[in-house]
Amino acid sequence: MNNVSKVADLIEKRQIAKLGGGEKRIESQHSKGKYTARERIEMLLDEGSFEELDMFVTHRCTNFGLEKEKYLGDGVVTGHGTIHGRVVYVFAQDFTVFGGSLSETMALKICKAMDMAMKVGAPIIGINDSGGARIQEGVTSLAGYAEIFERNILASGVVPQISAIFGPCAGGAVYSPALTDFILMTEQNSYMFVTGPKVVKSVTGEDITTEDLGGANMHNSKSGVSHFKVEDEQKGIELIRELISYLPQNNLEDAPIEETNDPINRLEDSLNEIVPDNPNMPYDMKNIIHGIVDDGKFLEVHAGYARNIIVGFARFNGVSTGIIANQPNFLAGVLDCDASRKAARFVRFCDAFNIPILTLVDVPGFLPGSGQEYAGIITHGAKLMFAYGEATVPKVTVTIRKSYGGAHDVMSCKQLRGDFNYAWPTAEIAVMGAAGAIEVLEGRAIKGLTDPTERAKFIEEKTAEYKDKFANPYQAASYGYIDDVIEPRNTRFRVIRAFQALQTKKLVNPLKKHSNIPL
Numbered sequence: 001m002n003n004v005s006k007v008a009d010l011i012e013k014r015q016i017a018k019l020g021g022g023e024k025r026i027e028s029q030h031s032k033g034k035y036t037a038r039e040r041i042e043m044l045l046d047e048g049s050f051e052e053l054d055m056f057v058t059h060r061c062t063n064f065g066l067e068k069e070k071y072l073g074d075g076v077v078t079g080h081g082t083i084h085g086r087v088v089y090v091f092a093q094d095f096t097v098f099g100g101s102l103s104e105t106m107a108l109k110i111c112k113a114m115d116m117a118m119k120v121g122a123p124i125i126g127i128n129d130s131g132g133a134r135i136q137e138g139v140t141s142l143a144g145y146a147e148i149f150e151r152n153i154l155a156s157g158v159v160p161q162i163s164a165i166f167g168p169c170a171g172g173a174v175y176s177p178a179l180t181d182f183i184l185m186t187e188q189n190s191y192m193f194v195t196g197p198k199v200v201k202s203v204t205g206e207d208i209t210t211e212d213l214g215g216a217n218m219h220n221s222k223s224g225v226s227h228f229k230v231e232d233e234q235k236g237i238e239l240i241r242e243l244i245s246y247l248p249q250n251n252l253e254d255a256p257i258e259e260t261n262d263p264i265n266r267l268e269d270s271l272n273e274i275v276p277d278n279p280n281m282p283y284d285m286k287n288i289i290h291g292i293v294d295d296g297k298f299l300e301v302h303a304g305y306a307r308n309i310i311v312g313f314a315r316f317n318g319v320s321t322g323i324i325a326n327q328p329n330f331l332a333g334v335l336d337c338d339a340s341r342k343a344a345r346f347v348r349f350c351d352a353f354n355i356p357i358l359t360l361v362d363v364p365g366f367l368p369g370s371g372q373e374y375a376g377i378i379t380h381g382a383k384l385m386f387a388y389g390e391a392t393v394p395k396v397t398v399t400i401r402k403s404y405g406g407a408h409d410v411m412s413c414k415q416l417r418g419d420f421n422y423a424w425p426t427a428e429i430a431v432m433g434a435a436g437a438i439e440v441l442e443g444r445a446i447k448g449l450t451d452p453t454e455r456a457k458f459i460e461e462k463t464a465e466y467k468d469k470f471a472n473p474y475q476a477a478s479y480g481y482i483d484d485v486i487e488p489r490n491t492r493f494r495v496i497r498a499f500q501a502l503q504t505k506k507l508v509n510p511l512k513k514h515s516n517i518p519l
């Protein structure tokens with residue numbers, strides 16, 4: 001072969017590699033409404049930025065005659081490129097090659113990309129679409145998974161890791177996405193479970209569909225395994241690009257600043273009237289969030305799961321900020337097991353990646369009852385407390401309305417090293433709500449009043465007295481637990497000024513191997 005032929009041979013090999021498992025299988029992939037691995041990467045990265053690695057890697061398996069069936073690149077496409085001009089490493093499993101099932105060499109390709117991402121401090125994005133372990137390879141495939149898991153673990157808190165599920169993700173394969181920071185699933189075609197419907201049926205007798213067992217709807221509402229549900233792959237890819245824009249490259253950097261024309265001192269008059277006079281009336285906390293952040297833009301995480309608490313990313317004067325807010329519109333914004341876990345994980349993500357935290361509080365307390373106690377609300381609530389207390393990033397808290405009992409402490413109070421704790425004049429900061437308090441404090445006196453009118457009058461008077469004393473922010477402010485009571489419409493300005501003043505914050509936790517968060 002002369003040199004010209006060698007170049008032609010290379011070009012041909014590249015073309016073959018780009019066809020993955022071949023045109024028929026690509027057609028089959030398209031017919032299911034799915035894109036191929038390379039199409040997904042092209043859509044995800046800035047145009048023309050993709051540099052592929054290991055295109056000529058093939059599997060080494062000789063079982064079941066597999067040595068006769070080889071595809072250049074094997075079942076995964078890996079490499080690097082940019083999103084909004086910043087480097088990311090990617091891998092996308094190629095369903096057209098042995099159903100994207102994981103071979104030993106595929107694992108090596110993924111690990112190489114992950115190692116490079118760690119070396120340069122860049123996010124890792126994995127697109128999952130795979131039949132799991134390559135059955136013909138046996139235990140080497142399992143070892144390959146474990147190599148990936150270990151890298152997921154070591155990369156955790158060092159570089160952001162994002163997993164898109166655009167097809168099957170079953171068996172132990174689910175644990176790589178589960179170890180990453182964010183999971184995104186498409187409404188159609190994606191599912192995740194440890195064991196599929198057939199095994200479930202044979203082991204437990206339960207009849208259940210793939211969708212009900214591990215589809216996007218289930219994981220985005222019931223299990224909380226997935227953080228985002230998207231209509232289709234294109235929307236999913238747009239969402240990953242948006243998510244990346246809020247994140248730093250690694251734990252030693254800050255997230256990029258995005259210039260805004262939204263004035264920092266913009267007054268949002270509607271906020272002065274947003275909290276209803278009746279403390280039992282709900283309102284939508286999202287209106288407050290949209291009203292104070294840059295350009296009203298908020299990327300909600302875990303939107304369909306534990307809706308009594310809201311978490312997500314926004315910007316204040318261009319600075320990426322994590323927001324955690326109780327949602328009075330759902331279960332009165334109470335803290336339960338799921339809400340505690342959801343918020344704790346988000347707080348820890350923000351803290352790991354130097355993203356300041358804003359907490360908006362309207363919480364009546366922890367959800368009472370045997371259901372919650374049996375489910376371990378003590379441990380789960382402690383997770384959120386731990387996450388806030390351990391976090392060293394700038395923390396600003398604004399109490400909007402209720403802040404009662406243990407939930408007051410948990411929601412980034414002053415003593416959990418809250419940096420600036422503000423309250424609206426509508427705030428109620430106390431051990432418990434008026435009705436409950438009067439029942440405890442005046443129970444004997446109430447029982448002694450047999451005349452119903454007299455009893456009602458007594459309760460009304462005592463409740464009013466309690467409310468006057470405690471259903472306000474001023475007792476907490478008189479102790480300095482609240483740094484200032486602020487006018488609601490001026491919240492954006494006060495929050496921005498607080499974070500500006502915290503830009504140089506330095507806080508280091510005691511040296512230790514690692515903490516022991518109540519898992």
Ligand code: HXC
Pocket residue numbers: 025097098099100101130131132133134135136142145146168170171172173
């Ligand atoms: C080898 C596989 C494969 C696998 C699919 N294929 N899964 N090859 N190992 N695990 C191949 C098929 O033979 C087929 O090859 C092609 O991929 C497409 O598969 P189809 O079945 O035609 O596609 P579809 O009908 O869409 O069904 C997709 C599927 C199904 C639901 C994923 O293929 C399936 O059930 N596969 C097996 C899943 C599984 O049990 N995996 C092991 C799980 S245990 P051709 O040549 O026809 O195109 C596990 C342990 C991990 O993963 C542990 C980690 C710790």
